[in-house]
Amino acid sequence: MIRLDTDSTDTRIVGKPVSRLDGVKKVTGAATYAYEHAPALKALVGVFATSSIGQGEILDIDVTAAEKMEGVRRIITYKNCIPQGKLDTSNANFTTRARPILSSNTINHYGEPVALVVADTFEQARDAARAVKPLYKPGQGNFAYSPESEIVDEEMAAAGFVGTTRVGDFDTGFAGSTVQVDASFETAMQLSQPMEPHATLAWWDGETLNLVTSHQTITNIQTSLEAAFGLSKERLVISAPFVGGGFGSKLAVHADLMGAAVAAKMSGHPVKVSLTRQQMFGLTGLRPWQQQRVRLGASADGRLAAIGHEALIYSNRNDPFVEQTATVTRSLYAAPHRLTRHQSFHLDLPNGEAVRAPGEMTGLLAVEIAMDELAEKLSIDPVELRLLNDTTSDPETGVPLTGRDLGECLRTGAQRFGWSERGAKPGERRDGQWLIGMGVASAIRFHFQGSAEVEVAIRPNGRIEVRSDLTDIGTGSYTILAQIAAELLGQQVEDIDVTLAHSSLPPGGGSGGSWGAPNTATALHRACLSLLERAGVSPGPNFIADVLKANPSGLMATGTIASSANTADWEAKSRHTYGAHFIEVGVHSLTGEVRIRRMLGVFSAGRILNPKTARSQLLGGMIWGVSAAIREAAEIDTRYGNIVNGDLAEYLVPVHADIPDIDVILIDRPDLDANPVGVKGVGELGNCGSSAALANAIYNACGARVHKFPIRLASLLPALHQH
Known part of the structure; x- marks a missing residue:
């Protein structure tokens, strides 16, 4: 039963605090997450053994003892792993890169996979993974910034932002300011760590790869696996009905998904892989260490004349990512003279990726402290x-x-x-x-606008269904889409079925970057208006009956929204x-x-x-x-x-x-x-x-x-x- 906290005279549904449609399933355990799924044939379990050096190479790897342990079906290393394409660093979008595992004997960072043990149970796979013995040749890794680090000016930062912007003459404007602040800031490496670990179940049906995974974006997986395995979208069946948090760490393909897909192919059985909590610290991307310099120049009355914001960010060159830290300053406060710049340097540490509020969290931390320092100097x-x-x-x-x-x-x-x-x-x-x-x-x-498509249909059984491959990562996507459809079509929320997060559904762009709700809501809004136009019937209590009277097999309409790049006059x-x-x-x-x-x-x-x-x-x-x-x-x-x-x-x-x-x-x-x-x-x-x-x-x-x-x-x- 769904309760609407509204008065009896208010017919609006959108904008009301509707309780989550999936709430009961989640608190009773009926919501099934990726690792809990299994096809009719019982799945094997894969567990990674990971590197204990930070940089270097594997000279040899001894799996003899591990192979003899109870329940072990297969041990995959760089010596026998199937090809998975190459990681293409020229692809500026980190979320769609192919990310092969166990593809060479090179160790790029501590905790990188060196073997995947496949066994009948998790405990058997875990124990055998501990018995895998690599022989390493450690290299001279670089794990911290130093004045000798090679600094690179970035042409682009993450999310497609230009790396450096200049307006006016910052140096002259700052030097001529009555009051100045010049402050440097350092922020530590941080991680997403969602409640649900990264997990994937995979099985092959001929040349078709089936995946149930904990992921934020179906389309990203499709693009990555097309590059890794040469699979067309028709050969990828992907489902992610419930995701227990992501915070950016599930935007890109990681070792759990690649490991499950590889192990299922090589073993001929369904395989599920979940990263342990400790493995998530090195295998799921992170917010990189950064230094920032913020310079503010103002007149005596407090009006800013110059704003400078520069960010120095570590980026593993093997899988580069430059957080868009300095972009927060570009639209925040007025000032005629402006400079923002992103620079990077290489460390042999896990690659950076988007972590909740990428750019804004770290960037505003620096800028807004600097603003307080300026206020103190000005006595404002x-x-x-x-x-x-x-x-x-x-x-x-x-x-x-x-x-x-x-x-x-x-x-x-x-x-x-x-x-x-x-x-x-x-x-x-x-x-x-x-x-x-x-x-x-x-x-x-x-505000990011990406492309999205949504279907809304009246089914012969009298139910209204909303369909999109949008994921719900704990944010309430099922609920808000039901609210929109219910209000526009004159129904109640409980009359709406929302089907999400499957590759057979219209592409919704996924959840992340705060784009899931606005883009999908807009596409659904257009789909509902199109359905009303096709039906030729006014919304209300008799809407469904009237539509089915004229269309016994049901009626469907589609709505879309274009990306900002394909929207006229967006700029x-x-x-x-x-x-x-x-x-x-x-x-x-x-x-x-x-x-x-x-x-x-x-x-x-x-x-x-x-x-x-x-x-x-x-x-x-x-x-x-x-x-x-x-x-x-x-x-x-x-x-x-x-x-x-x-x-x-x-x-x-x-x-x-x-x-x-x-x-x-x-x-x-x-x-x-x-x-x-x-x-x-x-x-x-x-x-x-x-x-x-x-x-x-x-x-x-x-x-x-x-x-x-x-x-x-x-x-x-x-x-x-x-x-």
Whole structure:
């Protein structure tokens, strides 16, 4: 039974907090995830053995003992593995590259697969994998940045962004500014670590590869496997009905999928492979270590004259990725003189990939701290400084900014949060031994439009079905699509069946980058309008009966949306989502312990399809920002290239006690310049700026201005002596 939290006179369904249609299945265990699937023939299990050196080559590999162990069916190494194409680094899209495994004896980073053991049970495969004995010739790996590192100016960053932009004359504008900030920042390597591990079940039916996998995008898999195995889309049957989180780590093909496909081909049996939690630290992509330099120049009244934002990012040249960190500055604040630049250097560490809010999380952390430093130098309130430099036109291109509600987010948040109670100087507010501080940061996230196609059909049994290969990665895709179809066709949500995440369905573009909901919602909107036009019947209680009376076999319509590259005049406007974060913290004056007292996020992301699921996404993003600022870091042993804290026992994330009071305000205002539905993505917006708000709050509490993250206790102790 689905309950709609609405009054009886309101017939709208879109915009109401409808409970998740898949919620009962998930809490009762009826939702079946990739590793839990098995065809009629029982699946074998594959487990990887991984490298214990950070760079070098395998001279030989002894599998004799492992092969003799109970239940072992096959051991695959570089010596006998079938070909899987080549990793093409000229393909700028990291999500569609072929990623062969066990293809050579070269070790590119610690934890790389050296063998795949296939056995009857997981325990048998795991034990045999431990018995595999490689003989290594270690190389001289490079595992940390040094001044001698070769720096490369990048022409392009991730997501198709130009690597360097210049507007006006930054050097002259900055040098001539009355007040200047020149600050450098360092952020640690971080990982996605979704609750559901990366897992795939594979079996071959002749030349057709069948996959049930935990993945965010069906089309990415198809493109990657076409390059790896030469399989056409017709020879790939892919299903991902439930995905237990991804956060970017399931956008590209990884070792679990390739291992399952290879092992199934070589063994002639269905095979399932799941990465262990420890293996996920080296085999699923990560947010790379970065250094940033932010320079702000302003006049005495606080108006920015020059903005410079440069990012130095490690990128494994074998599978390159350059996070689009400096792009956040391009549309954020007005200033006539501007510079953004991305540079990279090589490390022998796991390759970088998109991690939730790629670019924005790290970029805003630096820019928004620098803005607070500028506010202090100018003796201007941090909220007022941001409002003073707000703009309605894109500072780099000059075109209009659509749905530009940054100012409203800041003003609404300041009023609701009680910003006027903030102490102007660090250490002014106390609660016993606790120093109390408040922090603020702006949020911005670019709006991405990709192609999508959706079918909506009235079936002969009287049900309405929505069909797309869009995945639901825990975000509520099943629910919001049912809401849209129900409202447009005059039905109830429980009258709609939503079928997702299979390669036989219309291509929906997948989930990630906050594009899943807006692109698919727009295509579905058009499909429903087309269905109404074809039916010639008005929506309402008798709609289905009237349609079936004239069309006994049912009726179907399709809706599409083109990518931004194929949309006329797309560059005539600049589309983003916006927000403002407010955080209050306590810093213990004796121990330096940081406790978050309350958090508020105010967000504008166009039309809100479902405030319940949107709020949940934003809460998760806000908490992740806290985690990035004071908890998360993959610690590298720079001698060997291994992640020392490569499990969830030591890779720290917040728990419930760390986040006592958190609230979200949604500004529900359709942005019809984004698409006909007026909806934009929210999934990553909550993680844009919350890290900076926390760092600014800590400074306001105790006077410790930190530029290296995550924040350590040692960074706070010197400032406490002043209080």
